[in-house]
Amino acid sequence: xxxxxxxxxxxxxxxxxxxxxxxxxxxxxxxxxxxxxxxxxxxxxxxxxxxxxxxxxxxxxxxxxxxxxxxxxxxxxxxxxxxxxxxxxxxxxxxxxxxxxxxxxxxxxxxxxxxxxxxxxxxxxxxxxxxxxxxxxxxxxxxxxxxxxxxxxxxxxxxxxxxxxxxxxxxxxxxxxxxxxxxxxxxxxxxxxxxxxxxxxxxxxxxxxxxxxxxxxxxxxxxxxxxxxxxxxxxxxxxxxxxxxxxxxxxxxxxxxxxxxxxxxxxxxxxxxxxxxxxxxxxxxxxxxxxxxxxxxxxxxxxxxxx
Amino acid sequence: xxxxxxxxxxxxxxxxxxxxxxxxxxxxxxxxxxxxxxxxxxxxxxxxxxxxxxxxxxxxxxxxxxxxxxxxxxxxxxxxxxxxxxxxxxxxxxxxxxxxxxxxxxxxxxxxxxxxxxxxxxxxxxxxxxxxxxxxxxxxxxxxxxxxxxxxxxxxxxxxxxxxxxxxxxxxxxxxxxxxxxxxxxxxxxxxxxxxxxxxxxxxxxxxxxxxxxxxxxxxxxxxxxxxxxxxxxxxxxxxxxxxxxxxxxxxxxxxxxxxxxxxxxxxxxxxxxxxxxxxxxxxxxxxxxxxxxxxxxxxxxxxxxxxxxxxxxxxxxxxxxxxxxxxxxxxxxxxxxxxxxxxxxxxxxxxxxxxxxxxxxxxxxxxxxxxxxxxxxxxx
Numbered sequence: 001x002x003x004x005x006x007x008x009x010x011x012x013x014x015x016x017x018x019x020x021x022x023x024x025x026x027x028x029x030x031x032x033x034x035x036x037x038x039x040x041x042x043x044x045x046x047x048x049x050x051x052x053x054x055x056x057x058x059x060x061x062x063x064x065x066x067x068x069x070x071x072x073x074x075x076x077x078x079x080x081x082x083x084x085x086x087x088x089x090x091x092x093x094x095x096x097x098x099x100x101x102x103x104x105x106x107x108x109x110x111x112x113x114x115x116x117x118x119x120x121x122x123x124x125x126x127x128x129x130x131x132x133x134x135x136x137x138x139x140x141x142x143x144x145x146x147x148x149x150x151x152x153x154x155x156x157x158x159x160x161x162x163x164x165x166x167x168x169x170x171x172x173x174x175x176x177x178x179x180x181x182x183x184x185x186x187x188x189x190x191x192x193x194x195x196x197x198x199x200x201x202x203x204x205x206x207x208x209x210x211x212x213x214x215x216x217x218x219x220x221x222x223x224x225x226x227x228x229x230x231x232x233x234x235x236x237x238x239x240x241x242x243x244x245x246x247x248x249x250x251x252x253x254x255x256x257x258x259x260x261x262x263x264x265x266x267x268x269x270x271x272x273x274x275x276x277x278x279x280x281x282x283x284x285x286x287x288x289x290x291x292x293x294x295x296x297x298x299x300x301x302x303x304x305x306x307x
Numbered sequence: 308x309x310x311x312x313x314x315x316x317x318x319x320x321x322x323x324x325x326x327x328x329x330x331x332x333x334x335x336x337x338x339x340x341x342x343x344x345x346x347x348x349x350x351x352x353x354x355x356x357x358x359x360x361x362x363x364x365x366x367x368x369x370x371x372x373x374x375x376x377x378x379x380x381x382x383x384x385x386x387x388x389x390x391x392x393x394x395x396x397x398x399x400x401x402x403x404x405x406x407x408x409x410x411x412x413x414x415x416x417x418x419x420x421x422x423x424x425x426x427x428x429x430x431x432x433x434x435x436x437x438x439x440x441x442x443x444x445x446x447x448x449x450x451x452x453x454x455x456x457x458x459x460x461x462x463x464x465x466x467x468x469x470x471x472x473x474x475x476x477x478x479x480x481x482x483x484x485x486x487x488x489x490x491x492x493x494x495x496x497x498x499x500x501x502x503x504x505x506x507x508x509x510x511x512x513x514x515x516x517x518x519x520x521x522x523x524x525x526x527x528x529x530x531x532x533x534x535x536x537x538x539x540x541x542x543x544x545x546x547x548x549x550x551x552x553x554x555x556x557x558x559x560x561x562x563x564x565x566x567x568x569x570x571x572x573x574x575x576x577x578x579x580x581x582x583x584x585x586x587x588x589x590x591x592x593x594x595x596x597x598x599x600x601x602x603x604x605x606x607x608x609x610x611x612x613x614x615x616x617x618x619x620x621x622x623x624x625x626x627x628x629x630x631x632x633x634x635x636x637x638x639x640x641x642x643x644x645x646x647x648x649x650x651x652x653x654x655x656x657x658x659x660x661x662x663x664x665x666x667x668x669x670x671x672x673x674x675x676x677x678x679x680x681x682x683x684x685x686x687x688x
C-alpha cells in the first residue's frame with residue numbers, strides 16, 4: 001500500500017479553490033525562511049573562507065539548546081533570547097575559528113572537511129552526554145496557535161514570527177555587508193583573498209568574523225525553529241544537508257542566493273507534499289537540485305568560473 | 308599447618324556437594340542496554356530487576372545472567388548461544404526488539420531452551436510453530452484492532468492514515484487497513500511521511516480536506532508532538548485521533564495538554580488497569596526509579612516473574628517448557644496463558660488496552676471490564 005490513495009467519489013486532492021495553492025505556498029515560504037537563515041550562515045563562511053562547514057548543523061543544535069535553557073531556566077521567551085544567543089554564538093564561532101579552523105585554512109579541502117566533521121561530532125556527542133537522547137520540547141503559549149486568512153488558509157504564529165525575524169536579520173546583514181567598512185572588507189576577502197590582503201585587509205581577522213557571523217546565524221536559525229520543532233543532540237543533522245543544498249542551489253558564497261534558495265526549497269517541499277506525497281518531497285527537491293547543477297553549475301546566483 | 312590444610316580440604320570437600328546441590332537457579336536475560344533502543348531497554352532492565360527483588364523477598368533465589376544485544380539481532384543470537392551453552396541457563400527472557408527476538412526465536416528449538424519474549428510485537432515470532440518460544444505481549448495486529456474496537460460502537464464511517472515511513476509504521480497501517488475493511492470504514496487519505504521533518508502541514512491539510520471521522524497515526528516520540536501541534540494549528544478536528552505508535556503513549560506527550568488532550572492510544576499495560584498488583588507496581592516503580600513505568604517495564608517484570616517461578620518448580624529446560632505450556636498466571640499483566648490460536652503458537656492472548664488522555668493523564672477506557680473511565684467521543688477541543 002503506497003501513499004496517496006484517492007477516495008473514489010470526490011477527488012479531494014484536486015480541489016481548485018484557494019486553499020490548495022495558497023496553504024502550501026504560505027507554509028512553504030515561512031518554513032523556507034528558516035532554512036534560508038541556516039543556508040546564509042553557511043554560504044557566508046564558504047564565501048569568505050572557502051571552507052565547507054560540516055559542523056553547521058551542530059551549531060544550529062547548540063542554538064536550539066540555548067533557546068531551550070533560556071526559556072526553562074531564565075524564563076526568557078525564545079525570540080527575545082536571541083539578544084543573548086546572537087553575541088554568545090558569535091563569540092563561540094570567533095573562538096572556534098581562532099583555535100581550530102584557521103589552522104587548516106590553507107590546507108586541502110579534505111582536511112578542512114574532516115576537521116569540521118570532527119568538531120561537529122564532539123559537539124553532538126557532548127550534547128548527548130550532557131542532555132541525554134530524550135528529545136526536549138519547548139512549549140510556549142503560542143507554540144500551536146495560528147490565524148486564518150482568505151477564509152481557510154491557516155498561518156502559524158511562531159513560524160510567521162520566525163520568518164519576520166529572519167527577514168530583519170537578513171536586511172541587517174545586507175546593510176552590514178554593503179555599508180560598513182568591516183562588511184566591505186569581508187566582501188573583498190570573499191572576492192579575492194590575496195588581493196584583499198595586498199590592499200591591507202587583515203584577512204585572518206575577517207575569517208574569524210565571518211565564522212563568528214556564520215555561527216551566530218546558525219544558532220539563530222536553531223533558536224527560531226526550537227518553538228515549532230523538537231530539540232535533540234542530533235537534530236542539526238537533517239538541517240545540515242538542507243543548508244548545503246540551499247548553498248549550492250543559490251550559488252556557493254552568495255548570501256542572496258542562499259536566501260532565495262531556502263525559500264525555493266521550502267515551497268517545493270510543501271508543494272510536492274501537497275500534490276504528490278510527503279514521501280516524495282525529498283526526491284523532488286533533489287531532482288530540482290540536480291537540474292540546477294546540470295543547467296547552471298555555478299548555482300542560481302553564483303559567479304561563473306567561481307569555485 | 309599441615310593439619311589446618313587437611314581440615315580445610317576436608318571441610319571444602321564436605322561443603323562442595325552442598326554447594327552444588329544449592330546451586331542457584333540460572334536464567335538468562337537479553338535486552339537492549341545500549342544502542343538506539345537503550346531508552347526503552349532501561350525500562351525493561353528496571354522491570355526485570357524489580358521482579359527478581361520481589362521473588363527474593365518470597366524466598367526464591369535466582370541468578371539472572373544479563374546480556375546486552377545493543378538492539379542488533381546478531382548480538383542477540385550470540386548472547387542466547389552463550390547463555391545456553393556456556394552459562395547453562397534453563398530459560399531466557401528477551402530480547403526486546405522485534406528483529407532480535409525473531410532471530411533468536413528461530414534457534415530456540417535447536418538448543419531446546421525456552422525463550423520468553425516480553426515485549427516484541429512482530430507477529431511472525433510466534434507464528435512459525437516453535438515449541439520453545441513463548442510470548443507474553445500482544446502481537447502487532449492487536450494494536451489497530453483494539454483501537455478500532457473501542458470506537459466501533461460510535462459507527463465512524465471514514466478513516467485517514469498518517470504514519471512514519473518505517474517498518475513499524477507501514478506494517479501497523481497494513482493491519483489497520485485490514486481491520487478497517489472489516490468494519491466497512493472508507494479510507495479517505497493515506498499520508499506516509501519521512502521522520503524528523505519540521506513541516507507536516509501540507510500532509511495534514513490534505514487530511515483535513517478529506518474530513519475523516521478517524522485519524523489513525525503511527526509516530527515515534529517527538530514527531531507525535533509536532534504532528535499534533537500542527538494538526539491543531541491548521542484546525543484538523545476528526546471525531547477521534549487514534550495513536551498506535553510509541554509517540555502517543557509517553558509521559559512527555561501527555562504533559563502537552565493543549566495538543567494531547569482526548570487523544571486515544573493503544574498500549575499493553577496502564578497503571579490504572581484493574582489487574583492485580585498493577586497500581587502497586589507503578590507506585591513502587593516510581594518510588595524506586597523516579598520515573599513513570601512504561602508498558603515495557605511491566606511486561607519485563609511479569610515475564611521475569613513467570614519465568615523464574617516456573618523455573619524454580621521445574622529445574623530443567625524440558626520441564627520448564629512443559630511448565631510454561633501448562634501453567635496459567637494472573638498478575639500485573641492480567642491473566643496469562645500460552646495458547647495456540649489463530650495461527651499463533653505459545654502466544655498469550657493478551658487483551659490490549661485503549662487509553663485516552665483526560666486532563667493530562669492516561670486513563671484506561673477500553674475494554675470496559677478493565678477500565679474505570681469511559682471514552683470521550685467525539686473529540687472536542
